[in-house]
Every structure is written in C-alpha cells, then in structure tokens.
Amino acid sequence: MSMYFEEITQDTLYIALEIINSNPEYNQLENGNVTRTIDDMEKEFLNSQSTSVFIKLDDTYIGIIDYLLENPKDQTPWLGLLIIHRDYQGYGFGVQAYEIYENEMLDRGLKCIRIGVIKDNHKAHSFWESLGFKYFKKALWKKEIEISCYEKQLEQN
Template sequence: MPTLTPFPASSERLLYTPVTQENFAELLTVYNSNPDYMEYAYGQRAVTIKEVEADHEENLGYADSFSYCLREASEGLIVGIAQFILCNPRDGHPWLGLIMLHSEHQKKGYAKEFLDQLIHWYRENGYSSLHLGVLEKNAGVVPFYEKYGFQVYEERVTEKLGRVICLSYALTQVYDDIAHKKTGQPAPSRSLSYSSTISTTIFSATPIGGKLRVSLGP
C-alpha cells in the first residue's frame, strides 16, 4: 500500500472510526433498517451478525481497502458504514464499495458529507478518479451520484447480480470548477445519461470481492 495521509477522523457532523468486531451488533441495526437493500444484496430482507462479519472480512481481504463507521458527532451513535478501496485488482481503479445509512438517518445530507471527505482524501493522495457500481434494482440512487458529479460510463450484466450501472468521478474536476468561477465562465456540462447498450459479458471489475456492494441512502 502506498504511503497515505490519514483518512479524516471527522467532518462537520460526523466522526469516522475504523470498523471493529465490537461494532458488528450496532452495524446490524444499520443493515436491517434497509430491508429492500438487504434483499437486493443478500436475497433476504434481514441478515444476521454473521453476514455483517463476513461482509467486513471480505472487504478487508484486500490490503488496500477500508471500512469505516459513520457516527453522529453529537452523541457518537453509529448511523452508517462506508467501504472503499484504493486499487481494484480487476481494473486498477479506486472504488467506493458502499455507503449505507440507517433508514432513520437518511435524507440528512450525511452521504454527501462523507463523499466530500472521501473525494478530498483520494485527491490529496494523488488519485485521479473514483468509481462505484449500482445494481439496477437500486438505480434510484443514481441521480444522487450524478448530481454530485459522477458520470455513468458503462452498464454491464453479471451472472449473479444482473445489470450493474458503473459510474466514475473525475477527481480533478473541482479545480476546473474553481477556475471557471474565477473567470466568470460557466463550467462545461458533465451531465451524461447512461447508455441503453448493455454488455453481455460477465462483470469483470466488481469493486470489492465477488459481491457488488451498492451505495445507498443519501
């Protein structure tokens, strides 16, 4: 793993702490507060602590992967989990594997607040893009990522997961925005509708492990 600056410990309203075994019971409530996503990802509307543990171990099976609890700064309560990786061994790109928030803490802007920190961290460590994948069944989150600045660049079909929507974010684009603001000229449009052309090959660049973890809960 390359030498990195430490991931931020906090932002305006959130604390970020590495996931440990002691967190599994609390994280289980986060997982099971999202029954639709559990069904998409696990084929059942509720999971056990064994699935939480297995998910964590699979994610950390890579030397360059991270798993963080998202906590409310005011009380330290775990309200979500995030998983990300520096280099997907299947395509060489950094991937965001998961943002999942407890259903009671969605629509508060926590996902954007975390993304702001993650994007800044990747950028300051010299990365040029960030990728993520969304299952077709969870495609309702795609507009959130597009509004943030991600672009859909491909759809793929997998044997296990079905259709997957792949998005990427150019980590240099913030500087383009600043330059255009200084000159008074509008920044070039980055809106991009995803193609209806679907690859029939097996998904060969899953972000983390053999199971795609879809981002959820802005």
C-alpha cells in the first residue's frame, strides 16, 4: 500500500467534510460544534495562506494535512492540522503521514516545524510528543482557545 498527498479542491471538499465530521470530539474542542459545514471546509482548506492536502492510501482518502510553509507571525513552518478519518485511526497512518510530511519539509531545506495543540486534546499531546515535538509556550488561538505550542528541530539524514 502506498501513501501520498493530493490537493483538496472545490470538487473534493465534500470528502474533507466527511473526514472532519468523523471526528466529533475534535470538532467540539476546536469550534464548539460536533459537526462542521461545507462552508467551514471552504474557508479552512481553500484559502491562499495554507496548503491543504488529503492523505491517501492507494485510492482511499483517509485523512487531511493542512500547513503553512511560513507563518507570517514568526516566519516558521506550522503544521495546522493532521487528522485521520475515525475508521482509519489506530493503524499508524498518522505517524506514516507525518513522516512523509516531515521528509517533504526536509527536502525544502526547512530546519524546524511548529504545531499548536488544543489544551484539552490529550491524545494529540501524547501523539506529537512521541514524534519528538517539544513544548515551548502557551498561546491563544482564535482569541479564546488555549493551545500548547510545540516545535521539532529537523535533522538531515
């Protein structure tokens, strides 16, 4: 089985919605609702700031990665979202997708990646720490959601 990324487009937004809505706990933490709308998907994944791609396993859409190559606030790459469809969680696909992403960032010559994890998303804190991310500060996201900021220094092999 091969894993790769495919750009999210207007025509595939409905698939993004299905993946996001398969994770109601995350939606509740992220915006206070267990489901999102197609309009939410358009704002989040079809904007000029971030790169939004599906994680595909052969022909199956199993997740989404959304990232900024350079956050205007700190001139650093930020991984905004890595989410796996509920049906495909627990098989190591998140780790595999992250490794592909990290290798792409290394190929671009980037030295570090930052992420923000919602304070109460305990599974995510453990996941990112297991991948070598180190906590560096607290911040507010969308003016009211407390997040923990992590970063990982990338090493060329």
